[in-house]
Amino acid sequence: MSHPRTHHPLVIGHRGASGYRPEHTRSAYELAFALGADAVEPDLVATRDGVLVLRHENEISGTTDVAHRTEFAGRRTTREIDGVALTGWFTEDFTWAELSTLRATERLGALRHTSASFDGRYPVIRLRDLFDIVDRAADERGRLLRLVAEFKHASYFAGIGLPLDELFAAxxxxxxxxDGGERLISEAFEPTVLDELAARGVGGPKVLLVEGAGSPADLVRSGGSGAPSYDSFVTDAGLRALVGRFDGVSVGVPRLLDADGAAARGASAARGGGAPADAPLRGAALVDAAHAVGLTVFTWTLRPENKFLAARFRRGKGKSAWGDWQGAFGAVLATGVDGVFVDQPDLGVEIRAELSGG
Structure with a gap:
C-alpha cells in the first residue's frame, strides 16, 4: 500500500544557513531560524579536553583559519580517520581554549562568494552555545524548534578516549x-553510537544515515570485510530489521532521484522485471517501504547551485549560478520524505509552502 505523501516535511538548516554564512557559526544558525527552519543540524566532534564543538569534520583546515595561524603550525599531522589518511589539523589535538581563538571560513568559498565574504568574522562555537541559540529562537518564535545532532567518526573518537555518546549526554x-525529548533527533553513519545514546537514556528519534556506497566504519572496525553494506539497510528486509532499534533513515538525494533528476525507480517497482528481492530500494519505493514499517525518511542535501543539480535543472553556465531549484527540490519532496536538509532554509520553506498550497 502506498503511504500518503508528506505535505509538511521538516525543513532542517544544514549546519545552519550554510548557503549564506560559513557553516556551523552562530550567525549561520541564527539566520536559519530567522528564515523559517524547523530544526538545525550540527556536526559534532570533540576537543582534546572533551568539549563537543561544531565542525564538518575533525580535520579543520578547510573550515577555519588554522592553516594561517603560525602558533599552531606544529600541530599539522597525518591521521587515519575511518580508513582514510588525512593530513591537516584535528580538533582532538586542541583544547577548547585554543580552538576558540580560531575563526571560521567558508568551506565552498570558490562557489559561494557571498558566504566567503564573512571569512574570519565568526569564531568556532560549541554544542553548549547551540543549545542556547535553539532555546532563544524557540522562545522568540513561540514554537518548537529542534536540534538534529550528527555524531561524526564516533568509533574513532571512542578509540582515543573521547566517547561522543558520553560527552553528549553530559x-x-x-x-x-x-534527555532531549521531542526537541532532539540524533543521527550518525555509524549505528553503534546510536545504540549507545539510547543506552545512556538520550531521548528523541534515532536516525541512521545511509551513505551511497560502502559500509559503516564502526562495523568495518568490528567485522572487517564482512561488515554489512549501507545498501543492506535500505532493502525491504533491512528496513524491517531497523524497527524497534532506530526511528528512521536519512539518505542522500541520489537514492531518491536518478542522475537525470527524475524520480528513481525503486527495486519494489522493478521486481516484475527480475530485480532481486534483496535489492536496495530507491525513490518513492524506499520512502513507502520505510513508512509501511513505521520509519521516517530524511534526505540530504538540497542546494540550488548548478554544481549540485542534475543537468535537467541547470540554468546558465556557471557552477555557482542557481538553477531550477524549485523543480529539483519539488521532485525530492514529491517522494514523500519526512524531512529535508537544506543549505538555504528559506528555499525549503518556500517550496514546501508551494507544494502544500499554503
Missing amino acids: ELDAAGWG
Whole structure:
C-alpha cells in the first residue's frame, strides 16, 4: 500500500544557513531560524579536553583559519580517520581554549562568494552555545524548534578516549535539556553510537544515515570485510530489521532521484522485471517501504547551485549560478520524505509552502 505523501516535511538548516554564512557559526544558525527552519543540524566532534564543538569534520583546515595561524603550525599531522589518511589539523589535538581563538571560513568559498565574504568574522562555537541559540529562537518564535545532532567518526573518537555518546549526554544535562525529548533527533553513519545514546537514556528519534556506497566504519572496525553494506539497510528486509532499534533513515538525494533528476525507480517497482528481492530500494519505493514499517525518511542535501543539480535543472553556465531549484527540490519532496536538509532554509520553506498550497 502506498503511504500518503508528506505535505509538511521538516525543513532542517544544514549546519545552519550554510548557503549564506560559513557553516556551523552562530550567525549561520541564527539566520536559519530567522528564515523559517524547523530544526538545525550540527556536526559534532570533540576537543582534546572533551568539549563537543561544531565542525564538518575533525580535520579543520578547510573550515577555519588554522592553516594561517603560525602558533599552531606544529600541530599539522597525518591521521587515519575511518580508513582514510588525512593530513591537516584535528580538533582532538586542541583544547577548547585554543580552538576558540580560531575563526571560521567558508568551506565552498570558490562557489559561494557571498558566504566567503564573512571569512574570519565568526569564531568556532560549541554544542553548549547551540543549545542556547535553539532555546532563544524557540522562545522568540513561540514554537518548537529542534536540534538534529550528527555524531561524526564516533568509533574513532571512542578509540582515543573521547566517547561522543558520553560527552553528549553530559552536555544535554548541563544545558537543562534533560534527555532531549521531542526537541532532539540524533543521527550518525555509524549505528553503534546510536545504540549507545539510547543506552545512556538520550531521548528523541534515532536516525541512521545511509551513505551511497560502502559500509559503516564502526562495523568495518568490528567485522572487517564482512561488515554489512549501507545498501543492506535500505532493502525491504533491512528496513524491517531497523524497527524497534532506530526511528528512521536519512539518505542522500541520489537514492531518491536518478542522475537525470527524475524520480528513481525503486527495486519494489522493478521486481516484475527480475530485480532481486534483496535489492536496495530507491525513490518513492524506499520512502513507502520505510513508512509501511513505521520509519521516517530524511534526505540530504538540497542546494540550488548548478554544481549540485542534475543537468535537467541547470540554468546558465556557471557552477555557482542557481538553477531550477524549485523543480529539483519539488521532485525530492514529491517522494514523500519526512524531512529535508537544506543549505538555504528559506528555499525549503518556500517550496514546501508551494507544494502544500499554503
